[in-house]
Amino acid sequence: MSAPVSTVAVVGAGPAGTRAAEVLVRAGLRPVVLDEAPDNGGRIFQRPPPGFTRPYEALYGSVAPQARALHAAFDGLRGRVDYRPSTLAWHLRPGTLHTLSDGQAGQVDFAQAILCTGAMDRVVPLPGWTRPGVTTLGGAQIALKTQGCAIGRRVAFLGTGPLLWLVAMQYAKAGATVAAVLDTTPLATKARQAPALLAGGRAFLTGLRMMAWPRLHGVKVVEGATPLEITGTDGVDGLRYRGGGREHVLACDAVAMGWGLKPETQLADLAGVPFDFDLVQRLHLPRRNDAGRTPVVGIYLAGDGARIGGAELAELQGARAAWSVVEDRGLPLDLPEIARLDRAIAAQAGFRRALDLAFPYPHALAAEMPDATTLCRCEAVTAGELRAAAAPHDLNRAKALTRLGMGRCQGRVCGPPGAEVLAAALGCEVSEVGRLRGQWPVKPVPLSMAAE
């Protein structure tokens, strides 16, 4: 008879996963830490490849101290965790994660898994958005941070949220030309949240500085902009938008776009964690409590992979979820430390909510996209095709009929805007059309792998 599995698996080595692993090691455990990337830090604190020389301040700006601290914490865990970089967890069944690493299939049997799966950009498709030269905001930032490249010579930044202003500033500071910052959120919407945002303290001041930066450096800024089309022949030559009641064309050869982030919830979904519609973030999100526990025994969630809250909150949640694991295994607890984490997590709630309200997802823009707009870029399904098939009151049925969300990205990109288009076509609330169900493999793997 084999011994019962006692492994703790941590999926993701970003801010949440690193702090989770740190607590587990402190409790005398040796977790398996998986990350799809070749190095740790997650996307926000992603480390450039070996041989790159820019200092932390150049790579991470005002959060350089946090990046340095997180990397140091992770480096201190090496040898004390079973760290498996470049390892994709592509399926989760009760007690088992299926992995792919360097072309080899593997599995990790676990007693507890803390899913710290992070996030990706949330977008609004618009005519021309599949052209070469258009990337997500996160993509534009990764190009600069980990490859030393700008996505174009004259880059337009479009969307809303802190990342919009941050990446535009980082590009300008790195020597790129910023054609303009086009924020779809009107200034008044942001200003209304200012009193609540004050609770963010230093983060609020950093945000104000980011938003002032382009104006102070002569970069064009439009708030309350409505994007109409990204134009070009082979690539991008302009961005047509409406602002101040008039239509304009901005000359640019690249566009970075994003409207906040959305959690990577696929593994939580496969684990059977129930989802609830979140009215503020306007997404279906996996259910978990403030201690990181889900209704599924042995499954814990932390960080942006569960609900977007940013790196600082992710670190706190990662540590807190790990203490839940420690408690559920009957190991000794550091109660003052847990109380400190609980207070720190609770203290962020007001600020994070105000931030969500200050930079809302422009759902009407998504709902009203022109019929000819490619909505699903994997399968080239247009908004018009979805509207024409809108009889079913369910996004999964619409997927079966139109192939929306059936492509290689599994609806990661088109899911939320697709739900807005469908709900508007049906005249119902977006919460009512449901969400695209998670399917394994959560990312494409060779057929031979799935057969094993």
Add this chain to the structure above:
Amino acid sequence: MTLVRLAETARARVAFTLDGAPAEALEGDTLLTAILANGTHVRTSEFGDGARAGFCWMGACQDCGVWVVGLGRQRACATPVRAGMEVVRL
């Protein structure tokens, strides 16, 4: 799409082939960077709606798939370039 190298340009050169033609990248480049340093697109949509050059740069959108001889289909943004790699745009 014109990728512009703004920093980290002192790295060693790496020779690979792109659609059979010799091409050059820098050590530490992903295939996405390597390809866009040599051309304007990464793949062509199989549905006839034009060229693509990736989108998310973080392994999620799957819109930068290329064929690497010996490795099969790879996401260009998540695959480091290596000397002698034979990369084919799909």
